[in-house]
């Protein structure tokens with residue numbers, strides 16, 4: 161379970177990115193975080209795995225108070241949380257399987273790490289993860305020979321091989337065409353249903369968020385302005401989540417500001 165209690169996040173430039181966040185996400189939920197650009201979606205996600213430190217309140221993940229973790233504890237904690245990015249974060253000049261095997265590197269003794277010697281068990285786990293996302297046949301292909309959607313699946317397989325409790329995906333389909341985007345979202349759904357891993361996706365495509373997620377969290381100016389079932393989200397709710405942006409654009413246009 162992920163619990164935000166009165167969480168706030170202010171960046172060092174005094175930008176208040178999150179304010180009064182109170183949130184509880186149970187194990188196995190499929191949640192989409194939506195909101196206008198700059199609303200705080202990435203910040204929210206990245207606080208969960210301690211890529212960013214919170215400035216106020218408490219953030220508890222499976223009983224662990226995230227901000228109390230230090231050094232090695234943080235690395236161990238992050239092993240339980242898979243992170244998927246828009247840019248895939250793969251090493252494109254090496255094979256698919258080698259990219260997936262990287263997820264075991266933190267657990268390897270130094271000499272094995274240096275020599276890139278993974279165990280048979282690791283290889284089986286990596287191949288199983290590739291099978292789960294439907295690209296087992298690409299295991300020995302170089303990543304730069306794959307399409308964007310296939311590369312995102314490799315990233316997902318790498319995360320799965322790590323056997324996480326939670327997957328955080330920051331704009332995972334932003335660089336994909338609509339058909340491939342849906343295939344990748346289907347993968348997330350399958351993983352979520354089959355393994356009960358919690359999936360939290362930060363996403364710009366509202367219609368895809370509504371189609372795939374069970375729960376929608378709408379953020380506007382660092383605050384949660386909607387938290388409920390996808391099927392209960394109304395046009396009015398959506399206007400409220402995104403309204404601020406529209407209003408600001410209009411008022412900036414009226415004031416003659418074009419740099420927004």
Ligand SMILES: Nc1ncnc2c1ncn2[C@@H]1O[C@H](COP(=O)(O)OP(=O)(O)OP(=O)(O)O)[C@@H](O)[C@H]1O
Nearest residue numbers: 171172173175177196197198199200201202203204
């Ligand atoms: N490292 C940082 N230092 C300072 N300010 C930051 C930093 N990262 C984000 N911000 C600011 O915090 C606010 C929230 O940013 P965040 O990236 O979380 O928004 P977002 O909703 O994910 O936006 P987008 O959809 O455009 O990615 C923005 O105003 C942004 O400029």
